[in-house]
Amino acid sequence: MLELLNQHAHGFTSAAIVAACEAGGIFEALEAEPLTDGELARRRAANPGHLGVALRALISLGWIDRRPDGRLVPRVDRRQRALPADVAELFAADWRGWLSEREVPAAARRWLGAAGAGWREVHPDAAELLDGALIVPLALALHELGALGGPGPWFDTRSPEWAALLVTYFARLGWCEAPSGRPTPLGAYLGERVMILGTVASYAPMLRALAALLFGDAEAIFTRDEEGRERHVLRHLNVTSSGFQHGRFFADVEALLIERFDQEPIEEQPRYIADMGCGDGTFLRRLWTAIAEKTRRGRVLERHPLTLIGADFNEAAREATRATLADLPHVVVEGDIGNPEGF
Structure with a gap:
């Protein structure tokens, strides 16, 4: 069962990598001709080391391949890898704040509606990544608000619209029953362990800045703010999740x-x-x-x-x-x- 949480964590990071590489023209360059890592980095003015990590992730996804001569070629077409243009919003979404409101914010309604319907506008491969990008921060926010514990209905304290959106999505994932919102055995098991996702979620600030990490001033991302806090990671969430694990x-x-x-x-x-x-x-x-x-x-x-x-x-x-x-x-x-x- 924990493989499902690992799959969602995988989707959370992979969605950010795919979006940044798409925006930076990585796939477009490889569609034009096979390139080595170095040639690709020079062609797109990328930071070679960080780009190399992203390329290995794309190879693991099966979205690009390395030929015997070391050159990279795409394995999926534009339709298969297409993510919503505003996917970066998922890495900045304040789910805890949104869930604390009685009325459902428009952005939450849009994302939960699309997710509950099974991401009909995207290819199944991309949909799997989107589930990770959504469920990781959403499940952690619900856990923090005490909404993923106990055998009773998880979402009955929410407004009817919130409850309907959440039940539809979590029922599609198999975490709860519809329309009651009561956890399934799978959901009860995963709900008790969602803090495992905190480690990967703590790097949301870095994932939001992934385009700059790959194609801009990477060093600036790893500086500290005026109060001495790291900019690339939510350290408190990171250490809390590590302690849980x-x-x-x-x-x-x-x-x-x-x-x-x-x-x-x-x-x-x-x-x-x-x-x-x-x-x-x-x-x-x-x-x-x-x-x-x-x-x-x-x-x-x-x-x-x-x-x-x-x-x-x-x-x-x-x-x-x-x-x-x-x-x-x-x-x-x-x-x-x-x-x-x-x-």
Whole structure:
């Protein structure tokens, strides 16, 4: 079942790559004559390294091919690869804001209507990419608003128009029943795991700027804003999603630390737990809770306190960690996982 989420994540990034390459004349150039990567980059004034990544993605899609002589040729025609002219809107859509409104915004109505009808205006290959470009941010927004949990109807708190649009689309994907909006077994499973999509969704700012990355000033995309935040990634979403996905690793480390902090003598146990690359601090909080509830050390924390140390290079991650650990003994410091000695 997780393959479906991976397929949607694949569509989310691929739609942006196809749109940027179409706008930059990549397919047009290859339709005119077979070209090597270098020839294509020079012909379209592209950044060779970044274009090379995009070309490998298009080869993986099966939309272009590399001949034995190294030259690239198209494998799909213009009709097969055609995406809506305004597809870039999907990477800037504020679904959380839209879903918070009672009335359905015109853009949301247009996209959900087309998606619910099965993207009739585009080729099935392109439709698969569009589903990814739509469902990734939409499902995350619904998850954040608490609309993809529980066995009851998912969308019954929305206005009738919102509910109808959402039920039609999610029923087409097999996530819910129509007209009730109750989750199917597939939908219940995926709804609990949509945060897996957060990692790829966090790069929406970079995907919006993909044309500039391929054909313009690529370095400008990876700068920071006036407040020091990275421009190319939504870092808080990135670290939150990463934390969600590392559940198995967390469980294994938790078991080891429970064993360590349950040993005597208490006086010889560690006084600190440090996490380099702490993300949003969820891992540290989980470890502290496990030790407090399941070990001998947990029964004497007042006499033998345990301090959590969160280190991360990214300020957004450090801010998130401070919030996560606000009611626990903790220290948050700047640290680079590539420089452990400095830590």
